């Protein structure tokens with residue numbers, strides 16, 4: 371299949387691996403921003419194949435993983451209300467809150483449904499006028515246009531029984547927070563191709579210049595990742611720090627202007643908590659005041675709920691690259707995909723889930739090879 375097969379070609383991948391090994395004169399620390407990239411790297415063993423040339427640090431780009439516990443608890447409180455029909459993408463249903471998860475709320479009689487688009491949730495609101503339909507709007511800039519469109523359409527159509535529980539985060543402030551951390555080791559970034567397909571990469575240019583860090587917009591297949599790594603290594607070896615685009619088949623510098631306009635009409639930047647990391651200034655999207663009627667936090671009075679993250683889950687350390695998942699003392703023992711302590715173990719993009727499913731356990735915990 372064009373644009374897919376060639377990016378999974380083992381011969382091409384091997385050639386790029388050899389180029390990276392030949393061109394890296396020292397071991398560089400790179401961060402892949404996106405959880406989808408993390409899974410490709412771990413599943414294909416790319417980090418192990420290149421461990422002498424590159425240390426891959428897994429970044430905070432899994433949207434489910436960075437959704438803070440208090441936002442999950444707000445979802446649970448809302449979903450348990452008898453008048454509510456709560457909708458979400460499927461990957462949020464098993465994310466543990468303080469006491470339970472959305473799946474358990476459903477088992478106890480809550481009307482919790484999986485949808486594949488926020489516009490499907492809007493249709494449910496039209497078909498169920500006696501219910502309050504809520505959509506859990508989680509994600510990076512990638513999912514923001516569709517969520518913005520759903521709110522915009524709800525207002526256009528006069529649908530009053532629809533609202534969104536917003537937990538949107540954005541990538542550039544996270545890069546700033548990582549680069550300004552005193553113990554930062556990241557020397558170059560693979561930026562998430564799908565985020566840049568929406569937003570373009572102009573926001574990354576001042577970051578590359580300010581922090582002297584190469585940023586390469588990268589796709590998700592094995593050869594995409596390897597090419598992105600090669601481009602970052604070439605910049606580092608040459609002392610350059612620019613934004614480059616490996617994902618040329620999908621991303622333009624300006625992104626998708628129509629999607630950006632839709633997002634800007636409905637959302638504005640605001641402070642946002644990240645799971646295990648804390649609040650990052652102006653790192654999230656929130657509904658503009660004119661759309662407050664569609665804000666589920668306001669509608670159900672949960673906007674002031676604050677919850678402490680559990681101390682045992684080291685999500686913050688994993689999400690900022692300070693800790694590899696198997697080094698968490700709960701990994702593979704008290705925390706497994708069947709009984710997760712944190713979102714990183716259940717999300718399809720979570721770093722802990724990636725290591726667990728690829729059998730990268732701590733030998734002292736399981737007897738398996740690392």
Ligand code: SF4
Pocket residue numbers: 682683684685688695698699700701702705706710711712713714715722
């Ligand atoms: S292994 Fe579990 S407890 Fe440890 S950081 Fe990952 S999700 Fe949290």
